[in-house]
Amino acid sequence: MASYSGNLTQLSDLFGTADTISETEDAEFLSASEAVKKLEESWLNEMLAPELLSPQTELVDCLLEQTKNMEENLMAISKSDFRFALHRMEVERIRYVVTSYLRIRLEKIEKFLGYLLNNENKRQRNEPSLLTEDELKFAQELNSNTETHLKTLGLRHMPTNMREINTQKFITTPNRDSYVFVCVKDDAPSVLVSDGTSEGEIEVELLKNSQHLLPYRSISSLLQNNTVNLL
Amino acid sequence: MNPAEVEFLAENQSIQITPNFSHDRLYLICGEVGPFRPGIPVQVPLWMAINLKQRQKCRLTAPEWMTVETLTKIKEDEGQSKTFTPMPDQHYMVTTQLILGAAPHDIPNTDEIRILVKDIWDMRIAKLRSSVDAFLKIGGSLAKVDHLTLMEINTVRPFLPHALDQLFRLRQVLMISDNQLKTIYFNSSFVL
Numbered sequence: 001m002a003s004y005s006g007n008l009t010q011l012s013d014l015f016g017t018a019d020t021i022s023e024t025e026d027a028e029f030l031s032a033s034e035a036v037k038k039l040e041e042s043w044l045n046e047m048l049a050p051e052l053l054s055p056q057t058e059l060v061d062c063l064l065e066q067t068k069n070m071e072e073n074l075m076a077i078s079k080s081d082f083r084f085a086l087h088r089m090e091v092e093r094i095r096y097v098v099t100s101y102l103r104i105r106l107e108k109i110e111k112f113l114g115y116l117l118n119n120e121n122k123r124q125r126n127e128p129s130l131l132t133e134d135e136l137k138f139a140q141e142l143n144s145n146t147e148t149h150l151k152t153l154g155l156r157h158m159p160t161n162m163r164e165i166n167t168q169k170f171i172t173t174p175n176r177d178s179y180v181f182v183c184v185k186d187d188a189p190s191v192l193v194s195d196g197t198s199e200g201e202i203e204v205e206l207l208k209n210s211q212h213l214l215p216y217r218s219i220s221s222l223l224q225n226n227t228v229n230l231l
Numbered sequence: 232m233n234p235a236e237v238e239f240l241a242e243n244q245s246i247q248i249t250p251n252f253s254h255d256r257l258y259l260i261c262g263e264v265g266p267f268r269p270g271i272p273v274q275v276p277l278w279m280a281i282n283l284k285q286r287q288k289c290r291l292t293a294p295e296w297m298t299v300e301t302l303t304k305i306k307e308d309e310g311q312s313k314t315f316t317p318m319p320d321q322h323y324m325v326t327t328q329l330i331l332g333a334a335p336h337d338i339p340n341t342d343e344i345r346i347l348v349k350d351i352w353d354m355r356i357a358k359l360r361s362s363v364d365a366f367l368k369i370g371g372s373l374a375k376v377d378h379l380t381l382m383e384i385n386t387v388r389p390f391l392p393h394a395l396d397q398l399f400r401l402r403q404v405l406m407i408s409d410n411q412l413k414t415i416y417f418n419s420s421f422v423l
Contacts, residue, residue, distance in 0.1 A: 033262040040240070047232060066260050082254055086279060090259050093278065096239075177399050179392035181376065181384050195372030195402060204373065213392070214373040215399065231384055 035062050036094060041229055043101040048181070048230035049223065050216050051174035052108045052116060055132045056101075063098055067091045109139050114171035117143060143167075176217045181231040183211050188227050193218040237382050241322035241329065242278040247292040249273075250283070277326070281333045291334040296320060297327065299340050302347035309354050315378040324352050324382050355383060363391055370398070 030038065039059045046053055070091050077084055109116060109131070116131060117139055123129060131139060147167060155163050177194075188206040193214050195202070206212065206222075211231060222228045249272050256265040264275050272292060275283070283289045296302070296319035308316045320326055327348045335341050359379070366374055372395075376384070 031262075032260045036261050040243075044232075044240075047236075063260075070260060082252075083257060085282065086257060087259065089278065089282060090261065093239075093242075094260060175396065177396070177403075179395040179399070181388075181392075193373050195399070202373070211376045211379060212373060213376050213395075231381060 030062075032062070032066050035059055035066075036097075039063055039101065040097055043097050043104075045223060045230045046101060046104050046108075049220075050178045050180070051176060051220075052105065052112065052130050054128065054130060054224070055105070055135070057132050060098055060102070063094055067094050067098075105135065106138065108174075109135055110142065112172055112174055113139055113143055113146075114167060115173050118168075118171070176220065177215045179213060180216045180219070181211065181213050182206075182219055182223075182228045183231045184208055184228050186227045188222055191218055191222070232381075232385055232388065234382070234385065237322070237385060238325050238329070240381070241325040242276065242281075244277050244320075244322065244326065245274045246277050246280045246294065246330070247272050248275055248280045248283065248289040249292065250289045252288050277329060281329060284333045284337075291330055291337045293330065293338045293344075294320065294326065296323075297330070297338065297344060299343045299347065302344060302351065306347055306351050306354070309351055315355060315358065315376075317378045318380055321380055322382065323380065324348065352383075355379075356386060359383060359387060363387055367394065367398075372399070372402075 039056060042053070042056045042059065070087060074084060074087055074091075120129060120131060120136065120139075129136070147165070150165060151163075155165060184206045185208065187208050190203050191206055193202050193204055194217070204212075204214075206219075206228070219228050223230065249270060250267040251269050252267060253269055254265060254267040256263050261276070264279065265273060267273060280289065280291055284291055296305075301319070305316070305319070327344065331338060331341055331345060338344065
Protein backbone atom coordinates (compact mmCIF):
# COMPACT_ATOMS: atom_id res chain seq x y z
CA MET A 1 0.00 0.00 0.00
CA ALA A 2 1.20 3.41 -0.85
CA SER A 3 1.15 6.16 1.66
CA TYR A 4 1.14 9.84 1.21
CA SER A 5 3.03 12.71 2.62
CA GLY A 6 1.27 15.94 2.15
CA ASN A 7 2.23 19.31 0.88
CA LEU A 8 1.90 20.41 4.43
CA THR A 9 5.40 21.69 4.81
CA GLN A 10 4.50 24.31 2.27
CA LEU A 11 1.25 25.02 4.01
CA SER A 12 3.18 25.63 7.14
CA ASP A 13 4.92 28.54 5.46
CA LEU A 14 1.56 30.08 5.01
CA PHE A 15 -0.34 29.16 8.09
CA GLY A 16 2.29 27.93 10.46
CA THR A 17 0.85 24.50 11.07
CA ALA A 18 2.40 21.37 9.74
CA ASP A 19 2.35 17.71 10.31
CA THR A 20 2.96 14.72 8.15
CA ILE A 21 0.50 12.11 7.13
CA SER A 22 0.78 8.36 7.54
CA GLU A 23 4.19 6.79 7.34
CA THR A 24 5.51 4.49 4.66
CA GLU A 25 5.11 0.79 4.19
CA ASP A 26 6.95 0.46 0.93
CA ALA A 27 8.55 3.88 1.00
CA GLU A 28 6.40 5.29 -1.76
CA PHE A 29 5.64 8.92 -1.17
CA LEU A 30 3.03 10.86 -2.97
CA SER A 31 2.61 14.56 -2.67
CA ALA A 32 -0.86 15.89 -1.99
CA SER A 33 -1.19 17.03 -5.58
CA GLU A 34 -0.35 13.52 -6.81
CA ALA A 35 -2.88 12.12 -4.36
CA VAL A 36 -5.54 14.37 -5.83
CA LYS A 37 -4.67 13.23 -9.35
CA LYS A 38 -4.69 9.59 -8.31
CA LEU A 39 -8.03 9.88 -6.61
CA GLU A 40 -9.47 11.58 -9.69
CA GLU A 41 -8.29 8.60 -11.74
CA SER A 42 -9.75 6.14 -9.26
CA TRP A 43 -12.96 8.15 -9.23
CA LEU A 44 -13.32 7.85 -13.01
CA ASN A 45 -12.42 4.17 -12.99
CA GLU A 46 -14.92 3.45 -10.24
CA MET A 47 -17.58 5.46 -12.09
CA LEU A 48 -17.07 3.59 -15.34
CA ALA A 49 -16.31 0.06 -14.18
CA PRO A 50 -19.20 -2.39 -14.02
CA GLU A 51 -18.01 -3.95 -10.76
CA LEU A 52 -16.69 -2.67 -7.44
CA LEU A 53 -12.94 -1.96 -7.53
CA SER A 54 -10.50 -2.13 -4.63
CA PRO A 55 -11.00 0.73 -2.23
CA GLN A 56 -8.56 3.66 -2.18
CA THR A 57 -8.85 4.10 1.55
CA GLU A 58 -5.49 5.75 2.01
CA LEU A 59 -6.08 8.29 -0.73
CA VAL A 60 -9.47 9.17 0.67
CA ASP A 61 -8.13 9.50 4.21
CA CYS A 62 -5.18 11.56 3.04
CA LEU A 63 -7.32 14.01 1.12
CA LEU A 64 -9.98 14.30 3.82
CA GLU A 65 -7.21 15.12 6.25
CA GLN A 66 -5.77 17.69 3.85
CA THR A 67 -9.08 19.40 3.26
CA LYS A 68 -9.86 19.38 6.96
CA ASN A 69 -6.53 21.00 7.75
CA MET A 70 -7.05 23.55 5.05
CA GLU A 71 -10.49 24.40 6.38
CA GLU A 72 -9.12 24.84 9.87
CA ASN A 73 -6.48 27.14 8.47
CA LEU A 74 -9.12 29.08 6.59
CA MET A 75 -10.94 29.78 9.86
CA ALA A 76 -7.94 31.83 10.84
CA ILE A 77 -8.11 34.22 7.93
CA SER A 78 -10.77 36.75 7.08
CA LYS A 79 -13.46 35.89 4.54
CA SER A 80 -12.59 38.94 2.53
CA ASP A 81 -8.99 37.80 2.25
CA PHE A 82 -7.98 37.26 -1.37
CA ARG A 83 -6.87 33.71 -0.63
CA PHE A 84 -10.08 32.67 1.07
CA ALA A 85 -12.30 32.15 -1.99
CA LEU A 86 -9.63 30.32 -3.96
CA HIS A 87 -8.65 27.91 -1.18
CA ARG A 88 -12.30 27.39 -0.39
CA MET A 89 -13.03 26.51 -4.02
CA GLU A 90 -10.18 24.06 -4.14
CA VAL A 91 -11.29 22.36 -0.94
CA GLU A 92 -14.77 22.04 -2.35
CA ARG A 93 -13.52 20.59 -5.62
CA ILE A 94 -11.52 17.94 -3.78
CA ARG A 95 -14.36 17.19 -1.42
CA TYR A 96 -16.68 16.80 -4.37
CA VAL A 97 -14.43 14.14 -5.90
CA VAL A 98 -14.10 12.31 -2.59
CA THR A 99 -17.84 12.27 -1.86
CA SER A 100 -18.75 11.39 -5.41
CA TYR A 101 -16.25 8.53 -5.28
CA LEU A 102 -17.62 7.18 -2.01
CA ARG A 103 -21.20 7.59 -3.20
CA ILE A 104 -20.55 5.64 -6.40
CA ARG A 105 -19.11 2.85 -4.27
CA LEU A 106 -22.17 2.84 -2.01
CA GLU A 107 -24.46 2.68 -5.02
CA LYS A 108 -22.56 -0.34 -6.28
CA ILE A 109 -22.67 -1.96 -2.85
CA GLU A 110 -26.44 -1.50 -2.74
CA LYS A 111 -26.77 -2.95 -6.20
CA PHE A 112 -24.48 -5.96 -5.78
CA LEU A 113 -25.18 -6.46 -2.08
CA GLY A 114 -25.66 -10.24 -2.02
CA TYR A 115 -22.84 -10.84 -4.43
CA LEU A 116 -20.36 -8.78 -2.42
CA LEU A 117 -21.36 -10.30 0.91
CA ASN A 118 -21.02 -13.82 -0.52
CA ASN A 119 -17.56 -12.97 -1.81
CA GLU A 120 -16.67 -11.47 1.53
CA ASN A 121 -17.68 -14.70 3.29
CA LYS A 122 -15.70 -16.83 0.86
CA ARG A 123 -12.65 -14.60 1.07
CA GLN A 124 -9.43 -16.13 2.40
CA ARG A 125 -7.89 -14.31 5.30
CA ASN A 126 -4.85 -13.13 3.34
CA GLU A 127 -6.89 -11.79 0.42
CA PRO A 128 -7.59 -8.08 0.53
CA SER A 129 -11.25 -7.18 0.88
CA LEU A 130 -13.09 -5.14 -1.74
CA LEU A 131 -14.98 -3.43 1.05
CA THR A 132 -13.60 -1.09 3.64
CA GLU A 133 -14.60 -1.68 7.25
CA ASP A 134 -17.30 0.97 7.09
CA GLU A 135 -18.57 -0.27 3.77
CA LEU A 136 -18.79 -3.82 5.11
CA LYS A 137 -20.76 -2.59 8.09
CA PHE A 138 -23.06 -0.68 5.77
CA ALA A 139 -23.55 -3.75 3.58
CA GLN A 140 -24.32 -6.05 6.51
CA GLU A 141 -26.77 -3.61 8.05
CA LEU A 142 -28.46 -3.00 4.73
CA ASN A 143 -28.76 -6.72 4.23
CA SER A 144 -30.31 -7.44 7.62
CA ASN A 145 -32.56 -4.38 7.45
CA THR A 146 -33.89 -5.42 4.05
CA GLU A 147 -34.63 -8.88 5.32
CA THR A 148 -36.37 -7.62 8.45
CA HIS A 149 -38.33 -5.19 6.34
CA LEU A 150 -39.53 -7.89 3.98
CA LYS A 151 -40.45 -10.10 6.90
CA THR A 152 -42.40 -7.55 8.92
CA LEU A 153 -44.10 -6.01 5.92
CA GLY A 154 -45.10 -9.03 3.91
CA LEU A 155 -43.89 -12.42 4.93
CA ARG A 156 -45.49 -12.60 8.35
CA HIS A 157 -48.88 -12.16 6.71
CA MET A 158 -48.24 -15.11 4.45
CA PRO A 159 -49.46 -18.66 5.11
CA THR A 160 -46.96 -20.41 7.37
CA ASN A 161 -45.61 -22.65 4.63
CA MET A 162 -44.68 -19.62 2.50
CA ARG A 163 -42.77 -17.59 5.02
CA GLU A 164 -39.35 -18.72 3.98
CA ILE A 165 -37.27 -16.30 1.97
CA ASN A 166 -34.08 -17.14 0.16
CA THR A 167 -32.16 -13.96 -0.48
CA GLN A 168 -29.59 -15.93 -2.46
CA LYS A 169 -32.18 -16.20 -5.20
CA PHE A 170 -32.27 -12.52 -5.99
CA ILE A 171 -28.66 -11.58 -6.23
CA THR A 172 -27.47 -9.11 -8.83
CA THR A 173 -24.07 -9.98 -10.21
CA PRO A 174 -21.99 -7.37 -12.03
CA ASN A 175 -21.76 -7.94 -15.76
CA ARG A 176 -18.03 -8.26 -16.24
CA ASP A 177 -18.51 -8.62 -19.98
CA SER A 178 -19.96 -5.17 -20.37
CA TYR A 179 -18.20 -2.85 -22.76
CA VAL A 180 -15.93 -0.08 -21.55
CA PHE A 181 -13.71 2.55 -23.12
CA VAL A 182 -10.10 2.34 -22.02
CA CYS A 183 -7.05 4.48 -22.42
CA VAL A 184 -3.76 2.57 -22.26
CA LYS A 185 -1.05 3.95 -19.97
CA ASP A 186 1.60 1.33 -20.63
CA ASP A 187 2.10 -1.14 -23.46
CA ALA A 188 0.22 -4.36 -22.82
CA PRO A 189 1.12 -7.06 -25.32
CA SER A 190 -1.28 -9.95 -25.94
CA VAL A 191 -4.56 -9.18 -24.26
CA LEU A 192 -7.22 -11.81 -24.90
CA VAL A 193 -10.59 -10.44 -25.89
CA SER A 194 -13.61 -12.71 -26.17
CA ASP A 195 -16.65 -11.89 -28.29
CA GLY A 196 -18.98 -14.12 -26.33
CA THR A 197 -18.70 -17.26 -28.41
CA SER A 198 -16.62 -20.19 -27.25
CA GLU A 199 -14.02 -20.02 -29.99
CA GLY A 200 -14.12 -16.33 -30.62
CA GLU A 201 -11.10 -15.19 -28.74
CA ILE A 202 -8.74 -12.73 -30.27
CA GLU A 203 -5.37 -11.55 -29.09
CA VAL A 204 -4.72 -7.85 -29.30
CA GLU A 205 -1.82 -5.64 -28.42
CA LEU A 206 -2.67 -2.53 -26.47
CA LEU A 207 -0.14 0.17 -27.18
CA LYS A 208 0.61 3.05 -24.89
CA ASN A 209 -1.73 6.04 -25.33
CA SER A 210 -4.12 4.17 -27.62
CA GLN A 211 -7.82 4.02 -26.80
CA HIS A 212 -10.12 1.05 -27.17
CA LEU A 213 -13.68 -0.09 -26.74
CA LEU A 214 -13.76 -3.67 -25.46
CA PRO A 215 -15.33 -5.97 -22.86
CA TYR A 216 -14.38 -5.18 -19.29
CA ARG A 217 -13.37 -8.78 -18.50
CA SER A 218 -10.39 -8.63 -20.86
CA ILE A 219 -8.84 -5.62 -19.16
CA SER A 220 -9.98 -5.97 -15.54
CA SER A 221 -6.55 -7.22 -14.40
CA LEU A 222 -4.83 -4.43 -16.32
CA LEU A 223 -7.08 -1.95 -14.56
CA GLN A 224 -6.10 -3.40 -11.18
CA ASN A 225 -2.39 -3.05 -11.86
CA ASN A 226 -2.80 0.43 -13.27
CA THR A 227 -1.84 -0.30 -16.90
CA VAL A 228 -5.07 1.10 -18.28
CA ASN A 229 -7.60 3.70 -17.22
CA LEU A 230 -11.27 3.77 -18.04
CA LEU A 231 -12.55 6.62 -20.18
CA MET B 232 -20.63 10.16 -16.70
CA ASN B 233 -22.46 13.39 -17.30
CA PRO B 234 -21.28 16.53 -19.13
CA ALA B 235 -20.82 18.41 -15.85
CA GLU B 236 -18.28 15.81 -14.74
CA VAL B 237 -16.38 16.15 -18.01
CA GLU B 238 -16.40 19.90 -17.52
CA PHE B 239 -15.10 19.44 -13.99
CA LEU B 240 -12.14 17.47 -15.34
CA ALA B 241 -11.47 20.06 -18.03
CA GLU B 242 -11.31 22.76 -15.38
CA ASN B 243 -8.19 21.16 -13.95
CA GLN B 244 -6.17 22.13 -16.98
CA SER B 245 -3.61 24.85 -16.69
CA ILE B 246 -4.03 28.15 -18.52
CA GLN B 247 -2.06 31.38 -18.75
CA ILE B 248 -3.50 34.54 -17.25
CA THR B 249 -2.23 38.07 -16.85
CA PRO B 250 -3.24 39.32 -13.42
CA ASN B 251 -3.92 42.98 -12.65
CA PHE B 252 -3.18 42.58 -8.95
CA SER B 253 -0.27 41.67 -6.78
CA HIS B 254 -0.19 38.71 -4.44
CA ASP B 255 2.29 36.25 -3.08
CA ARG B 256 2.42 32.63 -4.09
CA LEU B 257 -0.61 30.54 -3.10
CA TYR B 258 -0.05 27.11 -1.59
CA LEU B 259 -2.95 25.03 -2.79
CA ILE B 260 -3.36 21.35 -1.97
CA CYS B 261 -2.83 20.68 -5.67
CA GLY B 262 0.41 22.64 -5.75
CA GLU B 263 1.77 26.15 -5.78
CA VAL B 264 0.35 28.94 -7.89
CA GLY B 265 1.81 32.36 -8.43
CA PRO B 266 3.26 34.73 -7.37
CA PHE B 267 0.93 37.21 -9.05
CA ARG B 268 2.34 40.49 -10.34
CA PRO B 269 0.39 42.97 -12.46
CA GLY B 270 1.12 42.45 -16.15
CA ILE B 271 3.26 39.34 -15.64
CA PRO B 272 1.71 36.19 -17.16
CA VAL B 273 1.30 33.24 -14.84
CA GLN B 274 -0.07 29.68 -15.18
CA VAL B 275 -3.11 28.78 -13.08
CA PRO B 276 -5.76 26.04 -13.18
CA LEU B 277 -8.69 26.90 -15.45
CA TRP B 278 -11.21 26.95 -12.59
CA MET B 279 -9.14 29.56 -10.82
CA ALA B 280 -8.68 31.58 -14.00
CA ILE B 281 -12.44 31.71 -14.50
CA ASN B 282 -13.03 32.71 -10.90
CA LEU B 283 -10.43 35.48 -11.11
CA LYS B 284 -11.88 36.63 -14.42
CA GLN B 285 -15.34 36.84 -12.89
CA ARG B 286 -13.88 39.04 -10.19
CA GLN B 287 -12.19 41.07 -12.95
CA LYS B 288 -8.75 40.39 -11.59
CA CYS B 289 -7.07 39.10 -14.74
CA ARG B 290 -7.05 38.67 -18.48
CA LEU B 291 -7.06 35.16 -19.97
CA THR B 292 -4.59 34.16 -22.67
CA ALA B 293 -5.97 31.76 -25.23
CA PRO B 294 -4.17 28.40 -25.42
CA GLU B 295 -1.78 28.19 -28.37
CA TRP B 296 -4.18 26.21 -30.51
CA MET B 297 -7.06 28.60 -30.02
CA THR B 298 -6.36 30.73 -33.08
CA VAL B 299 -8.21 30.98 -36.37
CA GLU B 300 -5.17 29.68 -38.32
CA THR B 301 -4.58 26.58 -36.21
CA LEU B 302 -8.23 25.68 -36.01
CA THR B 303 -8.71 26.16 -39.77
CA LYS B 304 -5.79 23.78 -40.31
CA ILE B 305 -7.29 21.24 -37.88
CA LYS B 306 -10.65 21.53 -39.59
CA GLU B 307 -9.07 20.89 -43.01
CA ASP B 308 -7.14 17.88 -41.70
CA GLU B 309 -10.23 16.49 -40.03
CA GLY B 310 -12.17 16.90 -43.27
CA GLN B 311 -9.53 15.18 -45.36
CA SER B 312 -8.79 12.33 -42.99
CA LYS B 313 -11.03 9.31 -42.84
CA THR B 314 -9.94 8.58 -39.30
CA PHE B 315 -10.10 10.85 -36.30
CA THR B 316 -7.20 13.26 -36.16
CA PRO B 317 -5.50 14.05 -32.85
CA MET B 318 -6.95 17.11 -31.15
CA PRO B 319 -4.68 19.75 -29.59
CA ASP B 320 -6.53 19.37 -26.31
CA GLN B 321 -8.31 16.40 -24.77
CA HIS B 322 -11.13 18.76 -23.82
CA TYR B 323 -11.04 21.12 -26.81
CA MET B 324 -14.81 21.60 -26.88
CA VAL B 325 -15.30 22.23 -23.17
CA THR B 326 -12.20 24.40 -22.89
CA THR B 327 -13.38 26.61 -25.73
CA GLN B 328 -16.83 26.94 -24.20
CA LEU B 329 -15.42 27.78 -20.79
CA ILE B 330 -12.82 30.28 -21.95
CA LEU B 331 -15.03 32.04 -24.48
CA GLY B 332 -17.90 32.06 -22.02
CA ALA B 333 -15.85 33.61 -19.24
CA ALA B 334 -13.68 35.97 -21.23
CA PRO B 335 -15.10 36.75 -24.70
CA HIS B 336 -13.21 40.03 -24.86
CA ASP B 337 -9.78 38.62 -24.01
CA ILE B 338 -9.59 36.33 -27.01
CA PRO B 339 -9.26 37.68 -30.55
CA ASN B 340 -11.76 36.48 -33.20
CA THR B 341 -14.15 34.87 -30.73
CA ASP B 342 -16.91 34.31 -33.25
CA GLU B 343 -14.68 32.66 -35.84
CA ILE B 344 -13.16 30.41 -33.17
CA ARG B 345 -16.58 29.42 -31.90
CA ILE B 346 -17.73 28.52 -35.42
CA LEU B 347 -14.53 26.62 -36.25
CA VAL B 348 -14.64 24.55 -33.06
CA LYS B 349 -18.31 23.80 -33.62
CA ASP B 350 -17.54 22.75 -37.21
CA ILE B 351 -14.76 20.45 -36.06
CA TRP B 352 -17.04 18.99 -33.40
CA ASP B 353 -19.90 18.43 -35.89
CA MET B 354 -17.56 16.81 -38.36
CA ARG B 355 -16.18 14.44 -35.74
CA ILE B 356 -19.57 13.55 -34.32
CA ALA B 357 -20.85 12.76 -37.83
CA LYS B 358 -17.78 10.59 -38.37
CA LEU B 359 -18.33 8.92 -35.02
CA ARG B 360 -21.97 8.15 -35.80
CA SER B 361 -21.21 6.61 -39.18
CA SER B 362 -18.37 4.60 -37.59
CA VAL B 363 -20.68 3.29 -34.89
CA ASP B 364 -23.28 2.42 -37.50
CA ALA B 365 -20.79 0.51 -39.61
CA PHE B 366 -19.30 -1.13 -36.54
CA LEU B 367 -22.64 -2.48 -35.36
CA LYS B 368 -23.70 -3.62 -38.83
CA ILE B 369 -20.52 -5.57 -39.29
CA GLY B 370 -20.84 -7.18 -35.87
CA GLY B 371 -17.43 -6.21 -34.55
CA SER B 372 -16.55 -7.04 -30.98
CA LEU B 373 -13.83 -4.57 -30.16
CA ALA B 374 -12.78 -1.25 -31.53
CA LYS B 375 -9.89 1.11 -31.50
CA VAL B 376 -11.02 4.61 -30.68
CA ASP B 377 -7.80 6.62 -30.79
CA HIS B 378 -8.01 10.39 -30.56
CA LEU B 379 -11.62 10.47 -29.49
CA THR B 380 -12.02 13.00 -26.71
CA LEU B 381 -13.92 12.34 -23.51
CA MET B 382 -16.86 14.55 -24.44
CA GLU B 383 -17.17 12.78 -27.79
CA ILE B 384 -17.10 9.36 -26.15
CA ASN B 385 -19.78 10.63 -23.82
CA THR B 386 -22.13 11.30 -26.73
CA VAL B 387 -22.28 7.59 -27.56
CA ARG B 388 -22.57 6.54 -23.94
CA PRO B 389 -24.49 4.70 -22.58
CA PHE B 390 -26.10 3.75 -25.90
CA LEU B 391 -23.16 2.14 -27.68
CA PRO B 392 -21.71 0.06 -24.80
CA HIS B 393 -25.21 -1.08 -23.85
CA ALA B 394 -25.99 -2.14 -27.39
CA LEU B 395 -22.73 -4.07 -27.49
CA ASP B 396 -23.53 -5.72 -24.15
CA GLN B 397 -26.81 -6.98 -25.59
CA LEU B 398 -25.09 -8.24 -28.73
CA PHE B 399 -22.52 -9.98 -26.55
CA ARG B 400 -25.31 -11.74 -24.68
CA LEU B 401 -27.02 -12.76 -27.89
CA ARG B 402 -23.78 -14.16 -29.23
CA GLN B 403 -23.22 -16.07 -26.01
CA VAL B 404 -26.63 -17.62 -26.38
CA LEU B 405 -26.26 -18.40 -30.03
CA MET B 406 -22.63 -19.43 -29.82
CA ILE B 407 -22.17 -18.57 -33.43
CA SER B 408 -19.61 -20.98 -34.74
CA ASP B 409 -17.45 -18.46 -36.39
CA ASN B 410 -14.04 -19.87 -35.79
CA GLN B 411 -12.29 -16.61 -35.93
CA LEU B 412 -13.28 -13.11 -35.36
CA LYS B 413 -13.56 -11.27 -38.58
CA THR B 414 -10.98 -8.60 -38.88
CA ILE B 415 -12.84 -5.52 -39.65
CA TYR B 416 -11.47 -2.29 -40.80
CA PHE B 417 -13.88 0.43 -41.31
CA ASN B 418 -13.18 4.04 -41.25
CA SER B 419 -10.05 2.50 -39.81
CA SER B 420 -10.84 4.34 -36.59
CA PHE B 421 -12.78 1.36 -35.44
CA VAL B 422 -10.30 -1.38 -36.08
CA LEU B 423 -11.11 -4.83 -34.88
